[in-house]
Amino acid sequence: MSEPSWRKPAGVLAILALILIWVALIASLSNVIGGLVWPLQLIVYVVTGIIWIAPLKPMLRWMETGRWRA
Template identity: 40%
Template sequence: MRTEPTLRIPLGILGLCAVLTVYAIVIARYVPDLIGDWNALFQAIVYLALGLVWLLPLRRFLIWMETGRWG
Protein backbone atom coordinates (compact mmCIF):
# COMPACT_ATOMS: atom_id res chain seq x y z
CA MET A 1 0.00 0.00 0.00
CA ARG A 2 1.41 3.34 -0.95
CA THR A 3 1.56 6.16 1.57
CA GLU A 4 2.49 9.05 -0.71
CA PRO A 5 -0.02 10.44 -3.22
CA THR A 6 0.89 10.29 -6.88
CA LEU A 7 -0.33 12.14 -9.94
CA ARG A 8 -1.06 8.85 -11.70
CA ILE A 9 -4.56 8.57 -10.26
CA PRO A 10 -5.97 12.01 -11.20
CA LEU A 11 -4.17 11.95 -14.55
CA GLY A 12 -5.39 8.41 -15.14
CA ILE A 13 -8.99 9.40 -14.41
CA LEU A 14 -8.76 12.40 -16.74
CA GLY A 15 -7.17 10.24 -19.42
CA LEU A 16 -9.83 7.56 -19.00
CA CYS A 17 -12.61 10.15 -19.32
CA ALA A 18 -10.98 11.61 -22.43
CA VAL A 19 -10.51 8.22 -24.12
CA LEU A 20 -14.06 7.11 -23.27
CA THR A 21 -15.43 10.36 -24.67
CA VAL A 22 -13.57 9.86 -27.93
CA TYR A 23 -14.67 6.22 -28.05
CA ALA A 24 -18.32 7.19 -27.49
CA ILE A 25 -18.19 9.88 -30.17
CA VAL A 26 -16.66 7.47 -32.69
CA ILE A 27 -19.26 4.81 -31.90
CA ALA A 28 -22.14 7.31 -32.07
CA ARG A 29 -20.85 8.75 -35.34
CA TYR A 30 -20.00 5.65 -37.37
CA VAL A 31 -21.90 2.63 -36.04
CA PRO A 32 -25.46 3.83 -36.82
CA ASP A 33 -24.50 4.22 -40.48
CA LEU A 34 -23.25 0.64 -40.56
CA ILE A 35 -26.04 -1.13 -38.69
CA GLY A 36 -28.98 1.26 -39.10
CA ASP A 37 -30.87 -1.08 -41.44
CA TRP A 38 -30.44 -4.15 -39.27
CA ASN A 39 -33.07 -5.78 -37.09
CA ALA A 40 -33.41 -4.07 -33.67
CA LEU A 41 -32.33 -7.24 -31.85
CA PHE A 42 -29.07 -7.43 -33.79
CA GLN A 43 -28.48 -3.71 -33.25
CA ALA A 44 -28.95 -4.20 -29.51
CA ILE A 45 -26.42 -7.03 -29.50
CA VAL A 46 -23.86 -4.88 -31.35
CA TYR A 47 -24.36 -1.92 -29.01
CA LEU A 48 -24.15 -4.20 -25.98
CA ALA A 49 -20.86 -5.64 -27.22
CA LEU A 50 -19.48 -2.18 -27.98
CA GLY A 51 -20.62 -1.01 -24.56
CA LEU A 52 -18.64 -3.78 -22.89
CA VAL A 53 -15.51 -3.86 -25.06
CA TRP A 54 -14.00 -0.78 -23.40
CA LEU A 55 -13.80 -2.79 -20.17
CA LEU A 56 -11.16 -5.14 -21.59
CA PRO A 57 -8.12 -2.85 -21.07
CA LEU A 58 -9.55 -1.28 -17.90
CA ARG A 59 -8.04 -3.78 -15.42
CA ARG A 60 -4.47 -3.19 -16.57
CA PHE A 61 -5.06 0.56 -16.65
CA LEU A 62 -6.36 0.56 -13.05
CA ILE A 63 -3.37 -1.53 -11.95
CA TRP A 64 -1.07 1.05 -13.56
CA MET A 65 -2.87 3.87 -11.78
CA GLU A 66 -2.37 2.18 -8.41
CA THR A 67 1.10 0.66 -8.76
CA GLY A 68 2.83 2.24 -11.74
CA ARG A 69 3.27 -1.18 -13.39
CA TRP A 70 1.23 -2.64 -16.23
CA GLY A 71 1.34 -6.20 -14.88
Protein backbone atom coordinates in the same frame (compact mmCIF):
# COMPACT_ATOMS: atom_id res chain seq x y z
CA MET B 1 3.53 9.83 4.77
CA SER B 2 4.09 9.35 1.05
CA GLU B 3 3.67 12.02 -1.56
CA PRO B 4 0.43 11.82 -3.56
CA SER B 5 0.84 10.07 -6.90
CA TRP B 6 0.21 11.90 -10.17
CA ARG B 7 -0.92 8.59 -11.71
CA LYS B 8 -4.43 8.70 -10.24
CA PRO B 9 -5.51 12.03 -11.75
CA ALA B 10 -3.74 11.14 -15.01
CA GLY B 11 -5.47 7.76 -15.04
CA VAL B 12 -8.89 9.28 -14.42
CA LEU B 13 -8.35 11.71 -17.30
CA ALA B 14 -7.20 8.85 -19.55
CA ILE B 15 -10.29 6.81 -18.64
CA LEU B 16 -12.57 9.77 -19.38
CA ALA B 17 -10.78 10.31 -22.71
CA LEU B 18 -11.19 6.61 -23.54
CA ILE B 19 -14.92 6.81 -22.84
CA LEU B 20 -15.36 9.98 -24.92
CA ILE B 21 -13.42 8.53 -27.88
CA TRP B 22 -15.37 5.26 -27.69
CA VAL B 23 -18.72 7.07 -27.54
CA ALA B 24 -17.76 9.27 -30.51
CA LEU B 25 -16.66 6.22 -32.51
CA ILE B 26 -19.85 4.27 -31.85
CA ALA B 27 -22.02 7.35 -32.44
CA SER B 28 -20.28 7.92 -35.78
CA LEU B 29 -21.30 4.40 -36.77
CA SER B 30 -24.94 4.92 -35.75
CA ASN B 31 -26.14 5.21 -39.37
CA VAL B 32 -24.56 1.87 -40.23
CA ILE B 33 -25.77 0.21 -37.03
CA GLY B 34 -29.22 1.78 -37.46
CA GLY B 35 -29.55 0.05 -40.82
CA LEU B 36 -29.29 -3.37 -39.23
CA VAL B 37 -32.29 -5.37 -38.08
CA TRP B 38 -33.04 -4.78 -34.40
CA PRO B 39 -31.61 -8.07 -33.04
CA LEU B 40 -28.27 -7.28 -34.68
CA GLN B 41 -28.44 -3.71 -33.37
CA LEU B 42 -28.97 -5.09 -29.88
CA ILE B 43 -25.96 -7.40 -30.21
CA VAL B 44 -23.74 -4.61 -31.55
CA TYR B 45 -24.70 -2.19 -28.79
CA VAL B 46 -24.33 -4.80 -26.03
CA VAL B 47 -20.91 -5.89 -27.31
CA THR B 48 -19.64 -2.34 -27.82
CA GLY B 49 -21.06 -1.41 -24.43
CA ILE B 50 -18.91 -4.09 -22.82
CA ILE B 51 -15.71 -3.86 -24.91
CA TRP B 52 -14.66 -0.44 -23.59
CA ILE B 53 -14.26 -1.97 -20.13
CA ALA B 54 -11.34 -4.23 -21.23
CA PRO B 55 -8.57 -1.60 -20.90
CA LEU B 56 -9.75 -0.52 -17.45
CA LYS B 57 -8.10 -3.32 -15.43
CA PRO B 58 -4.54 -2.56 -16.61
CA MET B 59 -5.22 1.18 -16.30
CA LEU B 60 -6.47 0.83 -12.72
CA ARG B 61 -3.50 -1.42 -11.86
CA TRP B 62 -1.12 1.21 -13.27
CA MET B 63 -2.85 3.94 -11.29
CA GLU B 64 -2.34 1.98 -8.06
CA THR B 65 1.08 0.38 -8.57
CA GLY B 66 2.81 2.12 -11.46
CA ARG B 67 2.97 -1.21 -13.36
CA TRP B 68 0.83 -2.31 -16.31
CA ARG B 69 1.13 -6.02 -15.53
CA ALA B 70 0.70 -7.95 -12.31
